[in-house]
Amino acid sequence: xxxxxxxxxxxxxxxxxxxxxxxxxxxxxxxxxxxxxxxxxxxxxxxxxxxxxxxxxxxxxxxxxxxxxxxxxxxxxxxxxxxxxxxxxxxxxxxxxxxxxxxxxxxxxxxxxxxxxxxxxxxxxxxxxxxxxxxxxxxxxxxxxxxxxxxxxxxxxxxxxxxxxxxxxxxxxxxxxxxxxxxxxxxxxxxxxxxxxxxxxxxxxxxxxxxxxxxxxxxxxxxxxxxxxxxxxxxxxxxxxxxxxxxxxxxxxxxxxxxxxxxxxxxxxxxxxxxxxxxxxxxxxxxxxxxxxxxxxxxxxxxxxxxxxxxxxxxxxxxxxx
Amino acid sequence: xxxxxxxxxxxxxxxxxxxxxxxxxxxxxxxxxxxxxxxxxxxxxxxxxxxxxxxxxxxxxxxxxxxxxxxxxxxxxxxxxxxxxxxxxxxxxxxxxxxxxxxxxxxxxxxxxxxxxxxxxxxxxxxxxxxxxxxxxxxxxxxxxxxxxxxxxxxxxxxxxxxxxxxxxxxxxxxxxxxxxxxxxxxxxxxxxxxxxxxxxxxxxxxxxxxxxxxxxxxxxxxxxxxxxxxxxxxxxxxxxxxxxxxxxxxxxxxxxxxxxxxxxxxxxxxxxxxxxxxxxxxxxxxxxxxxxxxxxxxxxxxxxxxxxxxxxxxx
Amino acid sequence: xxxxxxxxxxxxxxxxxxxxxxxxxxxxxxxxxxxxxxxxxxxxxxxxxxxxxxxxxxxxxxxxxxxxxxxxxxxxxxxxxxxxxxxxxxxxxxxxxxxxxxxxxxxxxxxxxxxxxxxxxxxxxxxxxxxxxxxxxxxxxxxxxxxxxxxxxxxxxxxxxxxxxxxxxxxxxxxxxxxxxxxxxxxxxxxxxxxxxxxxxxxxxxxxxxxxxxxxxxxxxxxxxxxxxxxxxxxxxxxxxxxxxxxxxxxxxxxxxxxxxxxxxxxxxxxxxxxxxxxxxxxxxxxxxxxxxxxxxxxxxxxxxxxxxxxxxx
Numbered sequence: 001x002x003x004x005x006x007x008x009x010x011x012x013x014x015x016x017x018x019x020x021x022x023x024x025x026x027x028x029x030x031x032x033x034x035x036x037x038x039x040x041x042x043x044x045x046x047x048x049x050x051x052x053x054x055x056x057x058x059x060x061x062x063x064x065x066x067x068x069x070x071x072x073x074x075x076x077x078x079x080x081x082x083x084x085x086x087x088x089x090x091x092x093x094x095x096x097x098x099x100x101x102x103x104x105x106x107x108x109x110x111x112x113x114x115x116x117x118x119x120x121x122x123x124x125x126x127x128x129x130x131x132x133x134x135x136x137x138x139x140x141x142x143x144x145x146x147x148x149x150x151x152x153x154x155x156x157x158x159x160x161x162x163x164x165x166x167x168x169x170x171x172x173x174x175x176x177x178x179x180x181x182x183x184x185x186x187x188x189x190x191x192x193x194x195x196x197x198x199x200x201x202x203x204x205x206x207x208x209x210x211x212x213x214x215x216x217x218x219x220x221x222x223x224x225x226x227x228x229x230x231x232x233x234x235x236x237x238x239x240x241x242x243x244x245x246x247x248x249x250x251x252x253x254x255x256x257x258x259x260x261x262x263x264x265x266x267x268x269x270x271x272x273x274x275x276x277x278x279x280x281x282x283x284x285x286x287x288x289x290x291x292x293x294x295x296x297x298x299x300x301x302x303x304x305x306x307x308x309x310x311x312x313x314x315x316x317x318x319x320x321x322x
Numbered sequence: 323x324x325x326x327x328x329x330x331x332x333x334x335x336x337x338x339x340x341x342x343x344x345x346x347x348x349x350x351x352x353x354x355x356x357x358x359x360x361x362x363x364x365x366x367x368x369x370x371x372x373x374x375x376x377x378x379x380x381x382x383x384x385x386x387x388x389x390x391x392x393x394x395x396x397x398x399x400x401x402x403x404x405x406x407x408x409x410x411x412x413x414x415x416x417x418x419x420x421x422x423x424x425x426x427x428x429x430x431x432x433x434x435x436x437x438x439x440x441x442x443x444x445x446x447x448x449x450x451x452x453x454x455x456x457x458x459x460x461x462x463x464x465x466x467x468x469x470x471x472x473x474x475x476x477x478x479x480x481x482x483x484x485x486x487x488x489x490x491x492x493x494x495x496x497x498x499x500x501x502x503x504x505x506x507x508x509x510x511x512x513x514x515x516x517x518x519x520x521x522x523x524x525x526x527x528x529x530x531x532x533x534x535x536x537x538x539x540x541x542x543x544x545x546x547x548x549x550x551x552x553x554x555x556x557x558x559x560x561x562x563x564x565x566x567x568x569x570x571x572x573x574x575x576x577x578x579x580x581x582x583x584x585x586x587x588x589x590x591x592x593x594x595x596x597x598x599x600x601x602x603x604x605x606x607x608x609x610x611x612x613x614x615x616x617x618x619x620x621x622x623x624x625x626x627x628x629x630x631x632x633x634x635x636x637x638x
Numbered sequence: 639x640x641x642x643x644x645x646x647x648x649x650x651x652x653x654x655x656x657x658x659x660x661x662x663x664x665x666x667x668x669x670x671x672x673x674x675x676x677x678x679x680x681x682x683x684x685x686x687x688x689x690x691x692x693x694x695x696x697x698x699x700x701x702x703x704x705x706x707x708x709x710x711x712x713x714x715x716x717x718x719x720x721x722x723x724x725x726x727x728x729x730x731x732x733x734x735x736x737x738x739x740x741x742x743x744x745x746x747x748x749x750x751x752x753x754x755x756x757x758x759x760x761x762x763x764x765x766x767x768x769x770x771x772x773x774x775x776x777x778x779x780x781x782x783x784x785x786x787x788x789x790x791x792x793x794x795x796x797x798x799x800x801x802x803x804x805x806x807x808x809x810x811x812x813x814x815x816x817x818x819x820x821x822x823x824x825x826x827x828x829x830x831x832x833x834x835x836x837x838x839x840x841x842x843x844x845x846x847x848x849x850x851x852x853x854x855x856x857x858x859x860x861x862x863x864x865x866x867x868x869x870x871x872x873x874x875x876x877x878x879x880x881x882x883x884x885x886x887x888x889x890x891x892x893x894x895x896x897x898x899x900x901x902x903x904x905x906x907x908x909x910x911x912x913x914x915x916x917x918x919x920x921x922x923x924x925x926x927x928x929x930x931x932x933x934x935x936x937x938x939x940x941x942x943x944x945x946x947x948x949x950x951x952x
Binding site: 140144146147148149150151152153155156157159160161164165246250253254257258259260270273276277280281284287288290291292294295298299301302303306 | 333337341345348349350351352353354461462464465466467468469470471473474476477481488569570572573574576577578580581584585592595596599600607610611614615618619622
C-alpha cells in the first residue's frame with residue numbers, strides 16, 4: 001500500500017480543550033503535599049522555629065542579654081521577666097541560648113545536607129552514568145560505609161588535632177572553622193546514602209529513550225546529565241535530603257553532647273545537654289528544653305520528608321509519568 | 323556456596339585491612355603525642371630525650387612504615403598497651419565486648435519481636451487508626467535523641483521514683499544476675515526505642531507488600547483464617563529480607579550503645595572507645611574501633627549468609 | 639549518486655561482565671552485516687527479538703559505534719553543523735519524552751542542541767506539530783497529559799524538526815493499540831510522501847512492514863538471512879526463515895500455502911550461536927552442510943536482486 005493524501009483525513013487535528021489546565025508535575029505534587037496535613041503542619045512549625053531562632057539577635061540585644069556571658073551569682077534562676085526560661089548552671093539565659101543554639105543546629109543540618117547532596121550527587125551520577133570501574137569502587141565503598149558504626153568514627157574525626165594537618169591554632173578554634181569542621185566530618189561519613197540514590201537514579205535515566213534521542217541529536221554526557229538526569233532524579237534526592245537533615249541534626253547534637261562536636265561557649269542544643277546529667281538532681285528542667293527542641297525539629301523534618309515522599313510517589317500520582 | 327562464602331570472606335578481610343590503615347592514620351591525628359602522654363609531667367624529660375624516645379619507638383618513621391610495624395605486631399597478637407589502663411588493650415576490650423554483647427543481645431530480644439508485632443499490626447489496616455498510632459510512635463522513636471531519652475528516663479525512674487539505678491554497674495564478676503539486670507533495664511529501654519523505629523517501618527512496608535501478593539490471596543481463597551494467613555504465610559515471607567535490614571542496623575545500634583553506655587556509666591565497647599579517644603589512649607582507641615568494625619562486619623557477613631541460606635530463590 | 643546509507647561489513651559485539659579475573663563472553667549482536675539504502679527509500683529490518691535489529695538501528699543512529707566495519711551516511715542536502723541528518727523514533731512512547739519538560743522543549747531539543755535561537759525554534763515547533771496532527775497549544779503541556787499515540791506523534795515531531803533525511807524507527811508501533819497503530823503508520827507514510835524522508839524501519843511484524851517498506855532485510859542472530867525488494871520478498875521468499883516468518887502473518891484470502899511451517903523453539907542465545915548456518919537448529923530443511931558451513935549471501939536462483947544466505951534456498 002502506498003500512502004496517499006487521504007491521510008489528512010485519517011489524522012484529524014486533535015483538540016485539547018477537554019484536558020485539565022496546564023500543570024507541571026511540580027504543581028501537581030505541591031497540591032498533593034498540601035493535602036498531607038501533618039507535613040504541612042510540620043513545615044509551618046519549622047518555618048516558625050527558624051524565624052524564632054533568627055530573632056535571637058534582636059531579642060537578646062533588646063533585653064541586653066549576652067548568651068555566652070557567665071554570671072555565677074545568677075545560677076539556676078527561675079523564669080522571670082528578664083530571663084523567660086530562667087538561667088542555667090553558669091547563670092546564662094536559657095531561652096536566648098536555645099535560640100542561638102537552634103541557629104547552629106539547624107544550620108549544621110542544612111549545610112551538611114547540602115554538602116552531602118552536592119558531593120553525593122556528583123559522585124553517584126558520575127558512577128551511574130559512566131559505569132565501569134568507578135561504579136564498582138563506589139558500590140564497595142558505600143557498602144562498607146553503610147555498615148560502619150558512625151558515632152565512634154565521628155568522635156575520632158571530631159577529636160582530630162587540626163594543627164597536625166597544617167592548620168593554624170587560631171583558625172582551628174575560630175567559630176566558623178568549628179562549624180565547618182562538624183559539617184565536613186558528618187558529610188564525610190554520611191554522603192554515601194545520597195550517592196547511592198543518585199547512582200540508582202542515573203542508571204535508570206541513562207537508559208531512557210529521551211536521553212538516547214538527545215544523544216542522536218549530538219548531546220554529550222554533560223548535557224544529558226544536566227538537562228535530563230538531574231531534573232528526573234530530583235524527586236528521590238529531595239526526599240532523601242529532607243530525611244538527611246533530620247539525621248544530621250541528631251548526629252550533631254549527639255556529637256556535641258559527647259563533647260566532640262561544637263564546644264561551648266557556642267551553644268547548640270546538643271552541648272546544652274552536656275552538663276545536664278550532672279545537674280539532674282538540682283535542675284532537671286535544664287535537661288528538658290534542648291532535647292525537646294531537637295526531638296520536635298527532627299520529627300517535623302521527618303514528617304516533611306514523609307509528605308514529600310507521599311507527594312512524589314508515582315503510584316499516587318494522577319498522570320502516568322516515568 | 324563455598325565459593326560465595328570465600329569471596330565474601332576475602333572481601334571482609336580486605337575491608338578490615340583498609341579500615342585498619344585509615345584508622346591508624348586518623349588516630350595518629352588525635353591531639354597530643356604518645357611519648358609526651360607517656361611521661362606527662364615528668365620534669366626530667368628534655369627535648370633531646372623526647373627525640374631519643376621517638377627514635378626508639380620508631381615515631382620518626384613515615385606513617386606507612388609505622389603502620390607496617392604495627393600490623394606485623396598485631397598479626398602476631400600484640401596489640402599494644404593501653405596508656406589509660408596500663409594493661410594490654412585486649413584485656414581491656416575483652417570484658418567490654420562482653421558487656422556490650424549483653425546490652426545488644428537484650429535489646430535485640432525485645433526490639434525484634436516488638437517490631438514484628440507492631441509492624442504486622444499496622445499493616446493489617448494501612449492508614450487505619452492503629453496504623454496511624456504505630457506510625458506516629460515509630461516516627462517519634464526515630465526522631466528522639468537517645469541521650470535525651472536517657473536523661474528523661476533517669477529523671478523519672480532514678481531521681482523521682484527511685485526505682486532503678488542510673489549508673490554504677492559493678493564490674494566484678496560476683497555481681498548477681500538480678501543486680502546486673504536491674505542496671506540494664508534503663509539502657510536497654512533507650513536502646514530498644516532507638517532501634518525499633520526504623521524496624522517497625524520496615525516490617526510494615528514489607529507486610530503490606532506481602533499481604534497483597536498472589537500467594538497470600540491464594541491462602542485466603544483456601545479459606546484460611548486471617549490470623550493463619552498473616553502468621554504462616556505473610557510474616558515468614560516478609561521477614562527473610564529483614565535479616566539484611568537487621569544486619570545493616572548493627573552499626574547504627576553500636577553507635578547508640580556508645581552514647582548509652584557513656585551516660586549510664588557502663589564499661590562496654592562504646593564507653594571504652596569514648597574514654598580512649600577522650601584521654602588520647604592511641605592504642606586502645608585504635609584497637610577498640612577496629613574491633614567494633616570487625617564485629618559489625620562479621621554480623622553483616624553472617625546475615626548475608628543466613629539470607630542466602632534461607633531464601634529459596636538464591637542458589638549458591 | 640552515492641546511496642544515502644552504506645553499512646559496510648558491520649559487526650557489533652558486546653563484552654559481557656565477567657568475573658574479577660576473567661573476561662566475560664562476547665555477545666555478537668550484529669555479525670558482518672552489509673546493507674545500503676537510497677534516498678527516499680524505506681528499508682525494513684525484520685527479525686525476532688534478539689536478532690540484533692535494534693542494535694543495528696542504534697548503530698545507524700550513531701548511538702553505538704560498530705566493533706568492526708563502517709556506517710556511512712551521505713546526505714543529499716547540506717546540513718548546518720551540529721544538525722544531524724539522522725533522527726530516531728523509539729518503541730515506548732512513555733520513555734521517549736522527558737516527563738519534566740514541556741512539549742515545546744522536548745520537540746525543539748534537536749534544534750537547541752544545534753544552536754538554533756529560541757524564536758526560530760518556536761516557529762518550527764508549531765510547524766512540525768501541525769505536520770504530525772497535534773494542535774499548537776500542545777506545546778505548553780507536559781507529556782503526562784497525552785496518550786501513547788499522541789506521545790508517539792510528539793516523538794515523530796521531534797524527529798522531524800531538524801529536517802533529517804533518515805529516520806531510524808525502532809518498532810514505533812508495537813507498543814500502541816492496533817487502532818492507533820494504523821494511524822501512526824499512515825502518518826509516517828504521509829510524512830515520507832511530503833518530505834521525502836527515508837525510514838530505517840525496524841520491526842518484527844511483516845504485516846506492518848508490507849505497508850511501508852521498499853526493501854526488506856531479514857535478520858537472525860545478528861546475520862542477514864535475506865535481503866530484497868519488498869515486492870520480491872513477499873511474492874517469492876527465498877530463505878526458509880523468511881518463509882516461516884511470512885507464514886506466521888495472518889492474511890485473508892491467501893492463495894497458496896507457503897512451504898515450511900511455523901517456527902519451532904526459541905531463538906538460540908547470541909552468546910553461543912550455532913555453528914555454520916545460525917538458523918540450522920530451527921530450520922526444516924537443514925542438512926549436514928548447514929551445521930558446518932556458513933552460507934554466503936548470494937542471489938536466489940533467477941533473481942539477481944534477491945540475496946539469500948542459505949544452502950538450500952528457493
